[in-house]
Amino acid sequence: MNKATTSSNRHYILQSGDFQRLLDSIIGNGYRCLGPTVQDQAIVLDDVSSVKDLPVGWSDNQQAAAYRLQKNGSPAFFGYVLGPGSWKKFLYPARERLLTTTRSRSGWKAEASAEPVQKMAFLGIRPCELQALAVLDKVLLEGTYADPVYRARRSQILVIAVNCAEVGGTCFCDSMSTGPKAVSGFDLALTEIITDGKHHFVVESATAKGDEIVKLAHGVSASDQEISKADAVSTAAAKKLSKKLNTIGVKDLLARNLTHPRWKETAGRCLTCSNCTLVCPTCFCITVEDYTDLKGNSAERVRRWDSCFTMDHSYIHGGSIRNTPDSRYRQWLTHKFSSWWEQYGISGCVGCGRCITWCPAAIDVTEEIQAIRDSEKT
Amino acid sequence: MKAENIDPMLTKPLRIQRVQRELPDTFTLEILPSNGGFHFTPGQFNMLYVFGVGEVPISICGDPEKSKSLVHTIRIVGSVTQAMSRLKSGDTIGVRGPFGSSWPLAEAEGKDVVIVAGGIGLPPLRPAIYHILNHREKYGKVVLLYGARNKEEIIFWKELEQWRSRFDMEVHVTVDRGSGNWHGNVGVVTTLVPRATFNSADAIAMMVGPEIMMRFTVLELLKRGITGDRIYMSMERNMKCGVGICGHCQWSHHFICKDGPVFSYEQIKVLLDKHEI
Known part of the structure; x- marks a missing residue:
């Protein structure tokens, strides 16, 4: 696990009793602090200002098509794994005005939406979700055109990751090399340690900003022994992962099986409800809607998340290209695991397992890919 | 080409100079580009926006060497192109582009x-x-x-x-x-x-x-x-x-x-x- 710890990173110990100070120093530095809360019987990412806002003593039980929050009596602040919503909603909101057009004497004029950008702190982001941000960066920042809204927000976030001590029944980060320990892409990475009635965090800091925040919260230097205890938590978590995906050659495997009968079989269960795309932390499709005021003097263009499971997604005059559920399911799965590699040089899947948990038909991407792989053996 | 500071979704309102009916369901818009003219390579397209209705991709079909006029020939196939067909000379249309790849005209030189x-x-x-x-x-x-x-x-x-x-x-x-x-x-x-x-x-x-x-x-x-x-x-x-x-x-x-x-x-x-x- 030592590969994860770059030598230049600093390590601190933060007592659980000082966690409120951490929140205060984040907020005191001008950040809107966002983190896990319990709402509607799920972990929901929202504003956090007090330790009491955190899901203290809650864990989640996740299986295909099943999600239950449970009180487990543990003092852990981060004893859950993942909620349905990803951090994407703060950087690339589900609905956002793109521009406003207003009639003028000589026609009309267009103005880009210039909403002020608030500095945000992402407290409790998981290692797989850090990778999801790296994936979105490739899509939204590294092309010929960058998305201005995403760029403005992304450049100002403070990233406080929490390494996983528990794993969910649908996670497969180990297979995707994205967890359970954060390797890069954070200011601070916390490992929560509860032993012998003691409760503290080993905090790895990768940036000066991170050092500043953790010192304000009374973090003190960690010993090598304490650091290796934290690493042991991640190692133990990795061992608990039961779901696996064989990713060897998956890009070509799917690309050469575009007409496989499995697509049709699975589509028989798929409701094309688009849940998987909405919970996916890397799905980036958007559509645009137009609205006018009643007098028709001003109009707005609003973008909102879209899903390749809808008929509208592929609609051109005359009808939708992907008419059947088979083709829409194939589009989603092959994009994540195959064509994404061609487009961005990385996998579109980070192994968070949300699409499995939140699929009402319990369709499991790891099973689907394995089934196609197995069919080639015979 | 890295278009760092360009908002790719911000449409530019331009004036329609001339509308020509080609077929009962097909028409041509000649659009006056803003200063400097409109430059594109054959094969590229623009996103054309009708106020309050929507935006659609339409290929550019004028002479690439006549940058003083941007020409689009459009068939009515949906609500946006329907609304576009009602635009008249002097009206404003939103243009984003040009986007996309081009015909291999350099590669074709010297060939049939x-x-x-x-x-x-x-x-x-x-x-x-x-x-x-x-x-x-x-x-x-x-x-x-x-x-x-x-x-x-x-x-x-x-x-x-x-x-x-x-x-x-x-x-x-x-x-x-x-x-x-x-x-x-x-x-x-x-x-x-x-x-x-x-x-x-x-x-x-x-x-x-x-x-x-x-x-x-x-x-x-x-x-x-x-x-x-x-x-x-x-x-x-x-x-x-x-x-x-x-x-x-x-x-x-x-x-x-x-x-x-x-x-x-x-x-x-x-x-x-x-x-x-």
Whole structure:
């Protein structure tokens, strides 16, 4: 696990009793602090200002098509794994005005939406979700055109990751090399340690900003022994992962099986409800809607998340290209695991397992890919 | 090219100079570009926005060397193009672009060029035809094969006649269904391929039309000996952004908006015969 710890990173110990100070120093530095809360019987990412806002003593039980929050009596602040919503909603909101057009004497004029950008702190982001941000960066920042809204927000976030001590029944980060320990892409990475009635965090800091925040919260230097205890938590978590995906050659495997009968079989269960795309932390499709005021003097263009499971997604005059559920399911799965590699040089899947948990038909991407792989053996 | 500080979704309002009815459901807009003119390469498209209604991708179909006027020929197929057809001279239209890849006009220099268009597929090819005719000496034989559903749907009729009257261009026109007042070729456009004269060893083909037409035209061109890496076609998919962000135009790993719309057959042949990809 030592590969994860770059030598230049600093390590601190933060007592659980000082966690409120951490929140205060984040907020005191001008950040809107966002983190896990319990709402509607799920972990929901929202504003956090007090330790009491955190899901203290809650864990989640996740299986295909099943999600239950449970009180487990543990003092852990981060004893859950993942909620349905990803951090994407703060950087690339589900609905956002793109521009406003207003009639003028000589026609009309267009103005880009210039909403002020608030500095945000992402407290409790998981290692797989850090990778999801790296994936979105490739899509939204590294092309010929960058998305201005995403760029403005992304450049100002403070990233406080929490390494996983528990794993969910649908996670497969180990297979995707994205967890359970954060390797890069954070200011601070916390490992929560509860032993012998003691409760503290080993905090790895990768940036000066991170050092500043953790010192304000009374973090003190960690010993090598304490650091290796934290690493042991991640190692133990990795061992608990039961779901696996064989990713060897998956890009070509799917690309050469575009007409496989499995697509049709699975589509028989798929409701094309688009849940998987909405919970996916890397799905980036958007559509645009137009609205006018009643007098028709001003109009707005609003973008909102879209899903390749809808008929509208592929609609051109005359009808939708992907008419059947088979083709829409194939589009989603092959994009994540195959064509994404061609487009961005990385996998579109980070192994968070949300699409499995939140699929009402319990369709499991790891099973689907394995089934196609197995069919080639015979 | 990194367009760091450009908001790719911000449309630019431009004035319509002239509207011309081409067919009952097809019209041409001539748009006055803002200062500096509008520069594009043949094959590219713009996202055109109608106030309060929506935005659609439309290929540019004017002369690339006449940057003082931006020309789009549009068929009414949905609510946005319907609203666009009601715009008049002096009205404002939103323009973003140009986007996408281009016809291989440099690669085609010194070679014979075969252009195959079906129906409303002629406008996206017209800038390439203009370019070739503007630099006629740089190209070998130039053949245009055009097919429409019937006589009434032949677009750019006068220009087709002008081109056909040139001694340095071969033009064949056909209609799917003949009628009493049509005395030309009858049959789908693929039937014109065998009678076109070109040097198949190094000719370049460019085509636009319905996908099914392009699939069968490719087969005819391959039969004539043009290899797949010299056959180019322009593809169409739903697009909301034009810059590879909205995800709608994906065709396997290709984004039609930025990797296309012009592709070589070699690039896409594994996809062309896949249903609903």
